[in-house]
Amino acid sequence: MDTDFRGDRDHHDGTSDATPGGYPQKRRPGELGFAAFLSGASLFLLYSAYGISGFESLSAPGAVPMATTLVMAVTALLITLRTAQQQRVTSETLAKDILPGTVVMFIGFLTVFGVLLQPLGFVLTAALFLLVSIKVLARKSWVYTVGVTIASLAIIWLIFRVVFTVLLPAGILPEAEFIQLFRNLVSGAA
């Protein structure tokens, strides 16, 4: 095993190590672009940090932000330079290994989830999300998909809404009435 590669095939991260990919000596598709983006963003943040209080004093509110953004800018530029010198990994492409269609699709799903969460309410949005994503990933029959969706949503809802009492947007479903009914049932039974 390569000593610099500390992740496993599963990209696990239980403790401090969250680095799965990357090759120590080569650059992956898009890596240079990402480094360049980080450099640009860091320089912009440095400019923004300068705007907080300038070089007023070492204990000014802008001192630490300026120092950190300076470190960001310097390291990002260094990374960009080093990355530019490395050879590209020839076996990988951006569309296949870094940003495959499924990942893009799921980022889209999550964004839609966020948009619909408040108007539609948690239960409906989550049901929709689970239905579509399990269908896409498992590619099994609708009966399977609907069954798994309902079962897992019921468990999650019970655990988080009832046990953890997390407030979730009710949306268009009469959730509060249902919970009351449920509580009455439970207290009636006890």
Next chain:
Amino acid sequence: MDTLLALLTVFTQPQLLVLVGIGTFAGIYIGAIPGLSVTMAVSILISFTFSWDVYPAISLMVGIYMGGVYGGSRTAILLNIPGAPSAIATAMDGYPMAQKGEAGQAIGVTTVMSFFGGLIGILVLAIAAPFVSDFALTFQPRDYMLLAVLGILLVGSLSSGSLVKGIFAGAFGIAIGAVGRDPLTFTERFTFDLQIMEGGISFIAVMIGMFGVSEALLQLQNVTMKAVRQKIDKIVPSFGTIKKYLPLSLQTSTIGVIIGALPGTGGDIAALMAYDHAKRVTKNPQVPFGKGAMEGLVAPETANNAAVGGAFIPMMTLGIPGDAVTAIMIGALFIHGLNPGPMLMVDQPDMFWFIVGALLTANVFMLLFGLTGIRIFTKIVEMPRSIIIPLILLLSIVGAYAVNNSITDVYWMLGFGVFGYFMRHYGYPLGPVILGVILSRLLDDNWRRAIISERGDIGRFFEGVITSPLSLTLFVAVLMIFISQTPLWATVKKRLFRKAES
């Protein structure tokens, strides 16, 4: 007497006992199910236990942490997939044992030894923490600042190949933590005149995004990977086996505690070092290392569980986390209005002893659950990813939303999730980001306090650093990490080695 009462809080309240149990049980499975991690679980759980009282919330999270560190070993043995980096060394001898049909024995020994290691770690925590905390009371603001910088740098340098990327990640985290109105002067920082930025970025959104969403997105690429079935027989190891490996486990537990207590080093490094140690001290192993040697299993497993107790020492006494998981635990304490640091031991010693008690309980539960329920275990681990991934994403969204009931946090979480996804792909460590976010405030406050106390004179600041042995040590350590990355160091190293060879 008070101490004893606080230590036994968990036992006097059945509800807490149940929560520690549930947490440990869940932790074992979370650590073992490929695709779920402890970091992920604890960061999502913070938001769900947000409205709870402190004790129940901590009970649950301590259980998950303890169970998760152990759970990683299961998949390492059964599938050759370490459920956590701290189980990487476990796979080296555990998987060969499973291949020979000794999976049950391997799991049994691992469980008992994990319990043993965990126990030693907790004992050391209970004994050492009060001293460290007393000592920490003498720390100057500059020491805290240096310690925070050192912690972030160490996590950055040890967790991945490239230190530069680690430093970038740490600085990025500090910058995220600085967003919003400065608590001292109310000056706006990085808000770009947007109202939603004034309150800052919720660190929970950052955590869930980085460890929940980005991990799940990455897992999308291995959706079709299948789990392998293993036959498991007798689990509970004989007393003789345990007695035989006891001396070794004592040594490796010590390694675990010490490594765990150092800022920036966690169970993963402790386990690898312990494995190495076992290899050196075991002169005539029955089975060679790497082929299923019991010693190669005992060493990393005692060490990584001992490291849990060790990692709690700097976390509770200094407020400085050792790695991403402890950083998230600190976040959890923050949320409940606690401020880890030397004052915690002075103001709320009960809280400290309660956590020690919870850890002890979790350790016992780990032994209990570890030696039972293996059949259900194999079933749960085989749960298809096509269901797990959507569920993680769903929980991440709910978690991010739940803390402030704000949809903005959900978008922050998604943003950091996607960003973290790219960071993972390109080899940027995520641990330092979280450490940076958590330590940003501490670092900023202490730097300003240090400078103000020297009347804004940087010369006097450095004079203070040089004349104090503690500050000087920390400062030199920080410098060393930087120097080790420069071309100068490479040249010096080369020369030194050449001298040594000739």
